[in-house]
Amino acid sequence: MNFIDYYKILGLDKSASQSDIKKAYRKLARKHHPDVNPNDKEAEKKFKEINEANEVLSDPEKRKKYDKYGKDWQHAEEFEKARSSQGSSQSRGRRTSSQNYGEHDFSDFFESMFGGSGNFSGRGQTRFRGQDLNAELKLHLRDVFKTHKQTLTVNGKNIRITVPAGIENGQTIKITGHGGPGHQGGPNGDLYITFGIINDTPFKRDGNDLYTSVNLDLYTALLGGEIMVNTFDGQVKLNVKPETQNGTKIKLKGKGFPVYKKNDVYGNLYITYNLVTPTNLTQKEKDLFKKLAELRK
Amino acid sequence: MEKEYILITDFCLSHNIETHFVMELYEFGLVDLVVKEDVRYLPIQQLPKAEKIIRLYSDLDINLEGIAVITQLLNKIEKMQDEITHLKNRLDLYE
Numbered sequence: 001m002n003f004i005d006y007y008k009i010l011g012l013d014k015s016a017s018q019s020d021i022k023k024a025y026r027k028l029a030r031k032h033h034p035d036v037n038p039n040d041k042e043a044e045k046k047f048k049e050i051n052e053a054n055e056v057l058s059d060p061e062k063r064k065k066y067d068k069y070g071k072d073w074q075h076a077e078e079f080e081k082a083r084s085s086q087g088s089s090q091s092r093g094r095r096t097s098s099q100n101y102g103e104h105d106f107s108d109f110f111e112s113m114f115g116g117s118g119n120f121s122g123r124g125q126t127r128f129r130g131q132d133l134n135a136e137l138k139l140h141l142r143d144v145f146k147t148h149k150q151t152l153t154v155n156g157k158n159i160r161i162t163v164p165a166g167i168e169n170g171q172t173i174k175i176t177g178h179g180g181p182g183h184q185g186g187p188n189g190d191l192y193i194t195f196g197i198i199n200d201t202p203f204k205r206d207g208n209d210l211y212t213s214v215n216l217d218l219y220t221a222l223l224g225g226e227i228m229v230n231t232f233d234g235q236v237k238l239n240v241k242p243e244t245q246n247g248t249k250i251k252l253k254g255k256g257f258p259v260y261k262k263n264d265v266y267g268n269l270y271i272t273y274n275l276v277t278p279t280n281l282t283q284k285e286k287d288l289f290k291k292l293a294e295l296r297k
Numbered sequence: 298m299e300k301e302y303i304l305i306t307d308f309c310l311s312h313n314i315e316t317h318f319v320m321e322l323y324e325f326g327l328v329d330l331v332v333k334e335d336v337r338y339l340p341i342q343q344l345p346k347a348e349k350i351i352r353l354y355s356d357l358d359i360n361l362e363g364i365a366v367i368t369q370l371l372n373k374i375e376k377m378q379d380e381i382t383h384l385k386n387r388l389d390l391y392e
Binding site: 026029030033035036038128129132168169170171183184185186187190199204205206207211 | 308349371375382386
């Protein structure tokens with residue numbers, strides 16, 4: 001557990017007045033408030049630090065204790081014992097006021113110095129409805145080709161969710177009522193799950209459409225023929241037209257990715273032909289190609 | 298009724314705010330209210346928005362005009378972030 005420099009967090013020196021502290025807190029709180037920085041974990045962390053610094057420095061009692069012990073904060077317990085023997089009704093009164101807020105709002109340093117429950121004034125936490133929770137779920141592209149059920153553990157509870165086919169990378173879905181519990185009879189918050197889709201397939205995805213390339217040998221490209229190609233869910237037979245050019249793109253309708261929340265509706269698969277010319281030609285092949293070339297002169 | 302709407306008085310009580318503040322939010326177009334038999338309710342879907350406004354108001358001392366601007370800008374940012382995600386996904390096609 002490390003010492004936390006609350007003055008540094010608020011960008012102040014030790015001689016800062018209450019007005020300086022208030023001003024510095026307001027300025028930083030506006031910048032890092034979770035409501036103006038949605039889904040920004042760094043801002044949320046910073047806001048908690050700012051709140052904690054303000055909690056200590058704006059309270060003369062806490063500030064005095066913090067200033068007195070500073071980096072020797074481990075000795076604060078002795079101070080606390082001496083102080084409690086004298087009695088401090090003000091301190092006891094303040095501590096009871098924050099039952100609704102989790103201990104995680106304070107650092108270990110704070111809790112060690114001032115006890116588990118402080119007087120967090122509820123900044124950034126005013127709620128009747130429970131807190132919304134955010135979670136990230138990494139899935140492979142193949143996992144989201146079909147609608148499936150998945151069990152998640154959020155805050156120690158197992159939640160079984162349906163992951164709809166066709167979900168996009170970066171898409172967020174809301175699971176109503178699975179956030180934090182409501183206060184004073186308020187409804188629970190919601191759980192927001194953001195999906196990170198890992199694509200380790202030979203297919204590239206653009207929305208519901210898939211793209212891939214297929215090698216085509218010279219003879220099939222010139223004369224046409226049948227080839228087997230891989231789609232996302234199996235092989236299909238393709239008729240290649242004679243005299244197909246390198247880079248030709250064909251569309252396989254309905255062979256793309258499932259459309260989100262639309263049963264049995266799929267995007268398209270676009271296949272680009274890569275013409276592969278033969279190598280390591282035999283003398284006979286070279287002679288025949290020369291003959292072919294002469295025919296074109 | 299109970300699950301879809303919250304009595305304004307209950308909401309104000311839990312947040313320790315006056316009813317007229319919620320009416321002000323309504324007049325500013327920041328939240329929607331529903332009136333049933335002369336009783337005003339806050340639709341439950343409006344709760345996250347209403348509570349965010351109260352936090353901005355009480356934590357940061359931002360007035361309602363400021364909150365209206367912030368809300369509008371946050372909506373714009375959200376749309377832009379969706380667009381960035383979409384464009385990033387499209388960019389994968391060319392990598």
